[in-house]
Amino acid sequence: MRGRWNALLFIGAAAFLALAWADRASPDSGSAPGRDGARGHPHFEKTLDVEVFQRGNIHTHTSLSDGDSEPREVVRWYREHGYAFVALTDHNQRVDPAMFQDMEAQSNFTVIPGEEISMWAKGRPVHVNALCARATIGGGDFQSKGEALRWAIGRVRAEGGVALINHPNFDWALSAGDILGAPSAELLEIYSGHPYVHTEGDATRPSHEALWDTVLTARGAAGGGIAGVAVDDLHQLLPESDAPPAGPGRAFVEVFSREVSRAAICSALASGRLYASSGARLKRIAIADDAFSVWPVAAGAVVEFVGRGGRVLERQQPTAGRATYRLRGGERYVRARITRPDGKRAWTAAYATVE
Template sequence: MDTESGKRTSAGAARWWRGNLHTHTFWSDGLAFPEEAVAWYKGHGYHFLGLSDHNVFQDSRDRWLAETGRERYFAEYLAAFPDAETRIRGDGVREARLSTFDELSARFNEPGRFLMVPDFEATRTVAYSSGRSHQVHMNAVNVPRLLPSIASPDFVRLRHDVRLSDFISRHEAETAELAKSLGRRPVFMLNHPQWQWYDIPPEVMAETPAVRFFEVCNNGTEIAACPDLPQDGFDTDRFWDVANAFRARRGLPLLYGLGGDDTHVYRGEPHGGMLMPFNAWTLVRAKSLDATSLVDAMHAGDFVACEGLEPEDVAFDRAAGTLSVSVAAKPGAVRTIRFIVSKADFSETPERTIVVRPEADANRNAHERTIRIYGGKIGFEAKTVVGAPGEPLEASYTLAPDDLYVRARIEEPGTTLCTANLHPKGRLVCWTQPCRA
C-alpha cells in the first residue's frame, strides 16, 4: 500500500514484520543489559528491534556499568551471557562493558529472521518563562550516530523559550541531514506527545510537516484523569485526528502512527504495569527484512500500530478511494472495524477548552495543560462493522467527497499489561495509517 502516491499493493511477495522501535537498556535508564533486551524480543517472535536509549547511540566500546546496586542484574546477565566482558575497578567494584550496536547486530541478526535497527531517543526539555515546560522526546531510527548537537560537549538538555514547532523541526532537519550524510533514510518520530508532563499540543503537528511519524500507542504514556474530559477520554486517536485534519486542510503530508513499548523494565520492577515489553508494537509490510525496506515501507504508510492485535490485510485503492481491512479468525473473538475520517468543513475553533492539572511527582513539575476539544467533524466514526464470534472479518470504506482522509481501527475485547490511561481499556487494538485520495 502507498497511501500518499496511490499504488495499490495488497502485497505481492511482501509480508508483515513485527518490531519495537522504542526500547531502553542500561545504555540509559532501562533496567536490562542490551543482550537481554534483544534476546527477549527476539525470543518473543519479534523480527526487528531498535534500542532507543536517551541521548546516546550504542557505538562506544568503552561504556562500563558498575555492579554496585545492580547485583541481581549482574548475576542474571553473567549467567545468561558468560562471555560478557567484565573488569575490576581500582576500588574493587566489578564493571561490565555495555555491548555496542555492531556487536549486538553481529550476535543476534539472522537473515529473514531478526534485524537490529539503529535508534536513539533525543530527549530534550523546553521551558518557558511562564513556568510551563514540555519534554520533547524524538526517536531517530536508522541513523547509526548521535545527532551532532547532542553529541557536542556543549549539549544541555534544557532549552528556554523556543517555539515547540521550531524545536521539533530543527531536530528533524538535523536528523535528515545526518542520515543523508550516512547514505540512509531516517524514520523520525515524535514520541508520546500526550504524556501528562510532556504534552505537545496536536496543533503543533500542523507546523512540523517534515515530521511524518508519532507514537499513537506508547506503553508508558499516561494522562491525568480529569472528570471534564470527554467520556471516551482524550486519547492519542484524538491527537492524531486533530493533527491530520489541520495537516490535510493545509495540503501537508499526513502523520503516521507507530506503536512502541518504551520498555524500561523487564522483570516486573514497580512501574504500575507500564513500560513493560510485548504490549505495543509496529508491524511493517516489506519484501525483505532489511532496514531500507522497512523504512521505505513506513514512509509509504505500509505499516500498522498494534496493541495486542494484528490485521491480516490492509489495502488502499487510491483510484476508488477505498480502504479495505481484514482480520483473521480467532476462536470466540468478536472483532470490530471502525473507519475514522475528518470532514473537509471542520472548524478550527475549539468547541470548548479543558484545563487539566496533573499531579506532580518526585521528578516532574505539575503544570496545567489546556486541551482544546474540537467538533465532531474531526475524528468522526464514519462506519463500524462488527464481526461474528470466531469468524474472520473484512470491511471496507470508500472516501466521501468531503472526507479529508480515512483510517481504520480494529478492536477486540481483551486486556494487555498496560494500564496507562491513554491506552485503550478492555480492548486489543490495531491502528492502520490514514489514507487519502
C-alpha cells in the same frame, strides 16, 4: 415550404442538444461524467494490497540510559518473542546495531539504529526518536517546544533518519499546535505501553489518537501526513523491578515488507507503510479505487472506518473475515481502527482520497 422549415427546426434542436451534452461531458466544465470518468468519482490516491508484515518495537530503553536490562538481553527478548526487528532508543545516545551482528545471524531478525533525542522547553520534556540515523544527535534546552521539535526533526533528516514524535501527553508536553508548528515528522506515537504518558488523555485533554486526527485534518493525509505508531517504551524487562512496569510486548508496529533487513525496515518506516497495534493483528489490508478493506485476525473484532476530525464514518463487524468501506465523497482521508473483544486495538495509517 412548411416541411423545409420543420426540417430546419429539427436540425437546430439536435445541434443545440449535442452542444449541451458536449459541454456537460467536457473535462473543463467541472461536471461529473459518472463513475467511469475522470472527475466526480471519489477514490483513494494510492492502491495497496499487503499480506506480509514484519513486527517490531521502535521505542525501547536499556541499561545504557534508564532501562533495567543490558542491551543484549533486551534484543534477545524481542527476538525470542516473534519480533522481526527492534530499535534501542536510549536517551541521547545512538546504539550501534553492529553490536548485535552475531544475534542477527542466528535468526531472521534485525536491530535498527535508534536514539531518543531528549530535550527540555518551557519546563516540559520534548522527545523525538531518531530511527535509522547515521550518528548520535543528542538533546538540549530550547526556548520553545516548537523550536525543539524543529531542531530535532531537522537533525534527524540531516542524518538520513526517520523522525518519531514521542508521547505528546507525557507531562502534557505537546499540543496539536506544537506539532503543527514544526516540520512534519514521519511518525507520531498514538499508543504507548508506558503507564505515565497519558495515551488516552483525560477529561480536558485529547488522547494521542485525537491529536493525530487534528494533525491529519489540518495537513491532509497526503504530503504533510504522519503515520501513527504504537510502542512499548520499554524500561522494565526484569520482573523484580520496583518501578511501575513499562514492560515489553504491550504494543508494536507491523511494517509492510517481505524481507527482514535494515534497509527494508527503515524504508517502510520512512514512508509510513505500517499499521500500529496494542495487540490486535491484521491478515491483510487492501485499497483499490473507492474501496478500503481490512481482514482482522481475531474473531468478533469490530472495525471502525474513521475520517477527518476523527469522525467515525462507518462501524462494521467483518463478513467472511473482511470489513470494507466505500467512499461517498468528501472524506479527505480514511483510516481503520480495529478493536478486539478484549479491547486490544490496531490502527491503520490514514489514506488520502481524491474527488
